[in-house]
Amino acid sequence: MTAIQRISAGRRFKDRFVQSLVYLSFAIAVVPLVAVLWMVIKNGLARFDMEFLTHSMRNIGAKDAGGGAYHAILGTLEQVLLASLISIPIGLLTAIYLVEYGEGTRLSRAISFFVDVMTGIPSVVSGLFILAFWILALGLPFSGLAGALALSILMMPTVVRSAEEMLRLVPNDLREASYALGVPKWRTITRIVLPTSFTGIVTGVMLAIARVAGETAPLLLTVFFTDSINSDPFNGPQMGLPLYVFDQAARPTDTAIDRAWAGALTLILIVMLLNLVARLIGWWRSPARGR
Amino acid sequence: MSQQIQVSGLDAYYGKHKAIEDISMTIEPQSITAFIGPSGCGKSTFLRTLNRMHEVIPGARVEGKVMLDGEDLYAADVEPVSVRRMIGMVFQRPNPFPTMSIYENVAAGLRLNGRHPKSTVDGIVEESLKGANLWNEVKDRLNRPGAGLSGGQQQRLCIARAIAVKPEVLLMDEPCSALDPISTLAIEDLMAELKSRFTIIIVTHNMQQAARVSDRTAFFNLAGQGQPGRVIEMDDTSRIFTNPAQQATEDYITGRFG
Numbered sequence: 147m148t149a150i151q152r153i154s155a156g157r158r159f160k161d162r163f164v165q166s167l168v169y170l171s172f173a174i175a176v177v178p179l180v181a182v183l184w185m186v187i188k189n190g191l192a193r194f195d196m197e198f199l200t201h202s203m204r205n206i207g208a209k210d211a212g213g214g215a216y217h218a219i220l221g222t223l224e225q226v227l228l229a230s231l232i233s234i235p236i237g238l239l240t241a242i243y244l245v246e247y248g249e250g251t252r253l254s255r256a257i258s259f260f261v262d263v264m265t266g267i268p269s270v271v272s273g274l275f276i277l278a279f280w281i282l283a284l285g286l287p288f289s290g291l292a293g294a295l296a297l298s299i300l301m302m303p304t305v306v307r308s309a310e311e312m313l314r315l316v317p318n319d320l321r322e323a324s325y326a327l328g329v330p331k332w333r334t335i336t337r338i339v340l341p342t343s344f345t346g347i348v349t350g351v352m353l354a355i356a357r358v359a360g361e362t363a364p365l366l367l368t369v370f371f372t373d374s375i376n377s378d379p380f381n382g383p384q385m386g387l388p389l390y391v392f393d394q395a396a397r398p399t400d401t402a403i404d405r406a407w408a409g410a411l412t413l414i415l416i417v418m419l420l421n422l423v424a425r426l427i428g429w430w431r432s433p434a435r436g437r
Numbered sequence: 438m439s440q441q442i443q444v445s446g447l448d449a450y451y452g453k454h455k456a457i458e459d460i461s462m463t464i465e466p467q468s469i470t471a472f473i474g475p476s477g478c479g480k481s482t483f484l485r486t487l488n489r490m491h492e493v494i495p496g497a498r499v500e501g502k503v504m505l506d507g508e509d510l511y512a513a514d515v516e517p518v519s520v521r522r523m524i525g526m527v528f529q530r531p532n533p534f535p536t537m538s539i540y541e542n543v544a545a546g547l548r549l550n551g552r553h554p555k556s557t558v559d560g561i562v563e564e565s566l567k568g569a570n571l572w573n574e575v576k577d578r579l580n581r582p583g584a585g586l587s588g589g590q591q592q593r594l595c596i597a598r599a600i601a602v603k604p605e606v607l608l609m610d611e612p613c614s615a616l617d618p619i620s621t622l623a624i625e626d627l628m629a630e631l632k633s634r635f636t637i638i639i640v641t642h643n644m645q646q647a648a649r650v651s652d653r654t655a656f657f658n659l660a661g662q663g664q665p666g667r668v669i670e671m672d673d674t675s676r677i678f679t680n681p682a683q684q685a686t687e688d689y690i691t692g693r694f695g
Contacts, residue, residue, distance in 0.1 A: 319532035327546035328522030
């Protein structure tokens, strides 16, 4: 018979040691996050004003103060919206095919493989591809749409992967319950499977959007630069917030550096706002709320 | 309302593996038939062939005939979806739709299959919940999520959902195996009531349950590992449990194996 033992000093020490390691790594992981936010907010607030949000850089000279990022905000929103319109339907339908129809077939394995390959494409390569294909080969102009195409190449695999994972989480019991009621497969998918995984899919899509909203390299090669407002994403060069930050930060004057920080702050705020919206949608649709 | 089922020479496969072989039986309307037998002997597989749910699994197929009131469910031009509307199913684990309220769960079969005026749906929901002995417990919280109910209530909710589409036959795949004795009793009482309106077939591992609720019992077994399951004996329940014709049946019900 074994007697009840006291916790030995050695175990107590190991426990403390591992515990402090865990806390330490958490602190180290948080430091860059807080530092980035702190820097951006501190430096960005100087120029984060109404003029910044409502004016473009048109007729702002190299040393002038003032000016704003309205053209860049507009461009980013339009480009990201277009990229979402292209990649969310395609990505979602691909995920539905993979999970609901193609299980185990050669085609679905091939699709899975290429989606994985696409996930690894460096963002500059997607920009180069659109530059070579859309602008040089087809002779179409630099435009917000070209940028959106490059972004959607980056976005699609993320949407497919996250939606696929969420669809797989839906228990098969629910599909069978629906079939047993005499509900056809397509309606089981649209009325049972998708609503059940809705919150997760929205979160995944938002992460994909957040990822592409900050991409600089593909835009550099496809939407080009402009200092003026161009609200038409199908014609002519546009601006994007990442481009704006890149452009302003490269200039030698303090006023330009301040604008770059304010642009970075705006970009972070837009992404945060999107995440907030996703949370709200998730909360609104969550079954636990009881409605 | 309920109809006779006649099965003849039915085999079911999962890919190359033959899960059940040469099953023939007649199931009378307005009765409860129980399938008993050791695990893996094909009871659930056979049950799922009766409403064409077997073929939902990739690679699964069926050979043979299942006649519902003279019509072959496996005829080439039969729409499987319509078969499932006529032959409802309750599963082993309660599986209410998590995004739906109690009301929506019961109405799911109607709403997903077409438009109905709200008053009709209201009536059917109330009638089905009453039919499943759940109305009194949930009538004040029909808009609460179905997943918030207890296990036994969830299973009765699933029964209400199944009977709301007014099937002819109700298949129950071990409906009580995840429930406590009180909930089990509630479901058994319910089955006795539903018998007057539906043909009920239940798969169970609980022999007392088979003896309590069913009119006829079929004993399934397989010759060995990897062999297909077969019906060893089918007879009136009282006879199966008191004086079975086959030695294997007697061994099983007296607990000598399985």
